[in-house]
Amino acid sequence: xxxxxxxxxxxxxxxxxxxxxxxxxxxxxxxxxxxxxxxxxxxxxxxxxxxxxxxxxxxxxxxxxxxxxxxxxxxxxxxxxxxxxxxxxxxxxxxxxxxxxxxxxxxxxxxx
Amino acid sequence: xxxxxxxxxxxxxxxxxxxxxxxxxxxxxxxxxxxxxxxxxxxxxxxxxxxxxxxxxxxxxxxxxxxxxxxxxxxxxxxxxxxxxxxxxxxxxxxxxxxxxxxxxxxxxxxxxxxxxxxx
Numbered sequence: 127x128x129x130x131x132x133x134x135x136x137x138x139x140x141x142x143x144x145x146x147x148x149x150x151x152x153x154x155x156x157x158x159x160x161x162x163x164x165x166x167x168x169x170x171x172x173x174x175x176x177x178x179x180x181x182x183x184x185x186x187x188x189x190x191x192x193x194x195x196x197x198x199x200x201x202x203x204x205x206x207x208x209x210x211x212x213x214x215x216x217x218x219x220x221x222x223x224x225x226x227x228x229x230x231x232x233x234x235x236x237x238x
Numbered sequence: 239x240x241x242x243x244x245x246x247x248x249x250x251x252x253x254x255x256x257x258x259x260x261x262x263x264x265x266x267x268x269x270x271x272x273x274x275x276x277x278x279x280x281x282x283x284x285x286x287x288x289x290x291x292x293x294x295x296x297x298x299x300x301x302x303x304x305x306x307x308x309x310x311x312x313x314x315x316x317x318x319x320x321x322x323x324x325x326x327x328x329x330x331x332x333x334x335x336x337x338x339x340x341x342x343x344x345x346x347x348x349x350x351x352x353x354x355x356x357x358x
Contacts, residue, residue, distance in 0.1 A: 127301075159341065161341070163343060165343075165344045165345075167345075174333060174348035174349065174350055174351055175284070175333075175345075175348055176348070177344055177345065177346055180342060180343075180344040181342060186344075218283070218284060220284075220344075220345075222343035222344055222345075223343070225297065225299075225300070226286050226299040226300060226301070227286040227343075227345075228286070229283045229284040229285070229286075230283065231282075231283045232283060
């Protein structure tokens with residue numbers, strides 16, 4: 127299975143400041159079509175996960191543009207340009223390229 | 239589109255866990271979506287379990303293949319998960335969800351989740 131490793135596991139943030147989460151995969155997630163197959167999800171407290179980013183850098187419908195994704199191969203990053211209070215929760219990276227689809231262990235973002 | 243999981247919250251070890259996901263706001267039949275199950279054991283990462291297409295093609299996590307069955311009932315607009323011979327490690331929140339499995343692979347809409355505890 128492809129192992130997804132996130133860092134940090136805990137991220138205290140200050141509202142208005144930027145934040146970033148790293149995700150590393152044990153195998154390349156670059157497919158022959160040129161796309162890197164990494165998705166990002168946010169699980170807010172008491173809620174189900176919600177899709178933020180797909181194919182490394184594409185924001186899902188309704189996701190604010192302060193969220194952005196980048197990376198290629200085995201190294202990926204989710205960035206929040208200016209953190210807001212509503213962004214707290216656990217962020218997961220996920221690879222949907224190789225079966226079984228696998229997730230990172232999660233990064234808990236909380237307000238300082 | 240909304241998804242709602244249902245089923246028992248407590249299952250005894252060695253028995254079969256059976257969950258149903260009721261879909262509203264769209265029809266499973268003929269849909270381009272795929273219909274999947276993901277779970278989250280307490281304190282652990284999310285784990286994809288298995289998926290079914292509207293035509294009945296299934297995709298299973300190899301670690302669970304011998305124990306799982308995902309099926310669809312288009313007449314009820316529902317899909318289901320059966321997990322046999324459950325053990326304590328199968329305890330967790332089980333989510334049903336829609337998936338895209340084209341060039342944009344992702345899990346899209348999630349149900350609210352249902353906590354299943356395996357215990358005698």
